[in-house]
Amino acid sequence: MKRLLSSLLVLTLGGCALMEPGPQPVKQVDGTALGLSTTTANWPVEKWWRRYQDTQLDTLVEEALANSPSMAAAQARLAQANAAVGTARAPLLPRVDADYSLQREHISKNYIYPAPLAGSAQSDTRLGLDFSYELDFWGKNSSRLKAALSQQQAAEADRQAARVMLSSAVVEAYLNLQDAFAQREVLQRILKQRENVQAITAQRFSAGLDTQVEVKQADAALAAGKVQLTQIETTLAQLRNQVAALVGAGPERGQRLVAATMTAPGGGVPASVPLELLGHRADVTAARWRAEAARKEIDVAKAQFYPNVNLTAFIGFQALGTNNLLDAGSRAANIGPAISLPLFHNGELNANLAGRRADADLAAADYNQTVLTAVRQTADALDALRLLERETTEQRQARTSTDAAYELAVNRYRAGLGNYLTVLIAQDSVLVQARLDTDLRFRAYKLDADLAKALGGGYVETADAALAAAGTAPASDDQNNTH
Numbered sequence: 001m002k003r004l005l006s007s008l009l010v011l012t013l014g015g016c017a018l019m020e021p022g023p024q025p026v027k028q029v030d031g032t033a034l035g036l037s038t039t040t041a042n043w044p045v046e047k048w049w050r051r052y053q054d055t056q057l058d059t060l061v062e063e064a065l066a067n068s069p070s071m072a073a074a075q076a077r078l079a080q081a082n083a084a085v086g087t088a089r090a091p092l093l094p095r096v097d098a099d100y101s102l103q104r105e106h107i108s109k110n111y112i113y114p115a116p117l118a119g120s121a122q123s124d125t126r127l128g129l130d131f132s133y134e135l136d137f138w139g140k141n142s143s144r145l146k147a148a149l150s151q152q153q154a155a156e157a158d159r160q161a162a163r164v165m166l167s168s169a170v171v172e173a174y175l176n177l178q179d180a181f182a183q184r185e186v187l188q189r190i191l192k193q194r195e196n197v198q199a200i201t202a203q204r205f206s207a208g209l210d211t212q213v214e215v216k217q218a219d220a221a222l223a224a225g226k227v228q229l230t231q232i233e234t235t236l237a238q239l240r241n242q243v244a245a246l247v248g249a250g251p252e253r254g255q256r257l258v259a260a261t262m263t264a265p266g267g268g269v270p271a272s273v274p275l276e277l278l279g280h281r282a283d284v285t286a287a288r289w290r291a292e293a294a295r296k297e298i299d300v301a302k303a304q305f306y307p308n309v310n311l312t313a314f315i316g317f318q319a320l321g322t323n324n325l326l327d328a329g330s331r332a333a334n335i336g337p338a339i340s341l342p343l344f345h346n347g348e349l350n351a352n353l354a355g356r357r358a359d360a361d362l363a364a365a366d367y368n369q370t371v372l373t374a375v376r377q378t379a380d381a382l383d384a385l386r387l388l389e390r391e392t393t394e395q396r397q398a399r400t401s402t403d404a405a406y407e408l409a410v411n412r413y414r415a416g417l418g419n420y421l422t423v424l425i426a427q428d429s430v431l432v433q434a435r436l437d438t439d440l441r442f443r444a445y446k447l448d449a450d451l452a453k454a455l456g457g458g459y460v461e462t463a464d465a466a467l468a469a470a471g472t473a474p475a476s477d478d479q480n481n482t483h
Contacts, residue, residue: 019305020350022357026364028291029371036275036375043280044451046458049171052445053263057174060247064170065163067248074162081148081155088148091141094133101126102322117320125325128316128332135311140303143296150293157286157461164282164457170246171449177239179442180232181259186434187229193406193430194222197423200414214420221427265448269385273378280456281374287367294360301353310338374454381451388444395433395440402426402433 050058065071102125109119136142201218204210240254247253278284313335319325342349406426412418452458 018350019302019353022354025357026361026368028288028364029368031275031278031371034371034375035273036277037272038275039271040276041270041274041280041455043460044455044458048452048458049167049449051263051265054260056257056260057171057262060174060243061167061170063247063249064166068166068246069248070162070166071159074159078152078155078159081152085145085148085152088141088145091134092136092145094131097130099126099128099130122320123322124320125322126316126318127325128314128318131311131313131315133311135309137309138303138306140300143299143303147293147296147300150289150296154286154289154293157282157289160459161282161286164453164459166246168449168453168457170243172446173239173243173246175442175445175449177236177243177257178260178262178445179439180236180239182438182442183435184229184232184236185259186431186438187225187232190427190431190434191222191225191229194218194225194427197410197413197427198222200410201420204413204416209416210420217420217424221424225431262445265445269382269451273375273382277374277378277455278371279461280459281370282456282459284367284370284374285459285461287363287370291360291363291367294356294363297356298353298360301349301356304349304352305342308340312336312338378451378454381447381454384447385451388447392440392444395437399433399437402429406430 047058047061049061102123104121104123106121107113107117107119111118134141198218198221201210201214205212205215240257241251242254243257244251244254278288313333315333317325317327317330318332319327319330324330406423406429409418409422409426413420413423
């Protein structure tokens with residue numbers, strides 16, 4: 001009998017479903033192949049916006065992180081991932097259930113039971129503990145746990161990515177608001193200049209030096225400036241509402257915002273995109289963990305081709321009738337293995353494996369795209385900041401020349417040596433250059449914020465050591481599991 005059972009087991013194992021080979025997997029991009037440097041960047045701290053020394057901005061970001069629905073959603077997704085880890089861990093441990101059953105049955109006269117049980121009605125009762133434990137010979141459950149742990153780390157990185165995105169969005173909207181405040185101040189100053197020119201034109205008309213044409217032109221220039229001021233007020237109202245929405249508040253919160261004086265950003269700019277960027281971007285980290293989880297799901301799919309072995313046991317009481325259920329003679333126990341083998345599933349197992357391989361390729365491609373986007377965003381921010389100083393110098397020269405030309409034109413016009421057309425052209429140039437000058441000043445803040453965001457917004461991954469100890473550390477960028 002032992003020889004027969006052994007032969008049957010060997011034949012059965014040989015009859016397991018055939019696993020089809022898969023295509024070459026998509027490889028994860030190697031950071032060094034993209035030309036990333038090994039130099040260490042001056043990474044932004046977690047609350048990098050505080051270097052602008054604007055308490056109004058600090059308060060807004062803290063409100064947003066505490067109240068925004070996007071942060072609540074990210075926290076809920078992390079809770080889902082944590083629950084999935086608990087679900088995946090459970091099959092690695094024995095399961096125990098307490099159960100009681102009572103069945104009222106009529107026993108056949110022509111069955112195995114003799115009289116007086118034959119032909120009588122009896123209660124079949126059972127009370128005990130059921131034990132079950134799946135022997136994870138092929139690593140199916142452990143791989144499923146590793147996949148869940150990787151998804152948990154991805155969800156945590158996603159939560160941090162949401163934090164970086166939200167804080168950056170608040171800073172960007174706030175800078176746009178402060179830019180609009182400054183633009184309003186510029187227009188108010190330009191309107192005073194035009195009112196002065198309008199008064200000069202009225203005096204020249206009274207002296208017979210100008211006609212109604214010049215007077216009407218001066219009136220039109222002043223009115224056009226007032227229209228632009230109204231447009232800026234509209235922009236300010238919209239930006240106030242945008243900031244309020246980002247912090248999870250109503251329009252009234254935006255109405256309390258005022259123009260502020262901010263400390264100019266400073267600090268060295270990295271010479272090139274650092275390789276360490278891939279570990280300081282929460283979105284890149286999340287994509288890497290998802291790729292790792294997808295590879296572990298391939299191992300789960302492969303394990304389903306092999307026998308499934310469960311060890312089951314029961315200890316308790318069984319009896320016909322309820323009165324003697326707890327008698328010593330009603331004691332019962334059993335233990336034994338339950339083995340199931342996949343033989344013919346109409347291609348279901350191979351289809352499932354092909355799906356998991358496709359998921360892994362998709363996750364690897366998503367990781368590669370996320371890396372390329374991160375590198376491009378950082379390179380864009382670095383290039384813009386490097387050219388900002390030259391642009392600022394050139395703009396300062398243009399603004400100085402324009403202001404000097406305007407003063408000269410107005411003085412000549414007042415002295416009767418020039419005409420209004422020259423003043424009008426100079427006025428338009430002053431307005432253009434003044435607004436450009438203001439935009440450029442706040443562009444320095446915006447580019448600084450863009451670089452902080454591109455460099456990861458202060459994110460630092462801290463879970464690698466713990467997961468490596470559990471045997472679930474993600475593969476490096478140049479490693480890939482065989483499909």
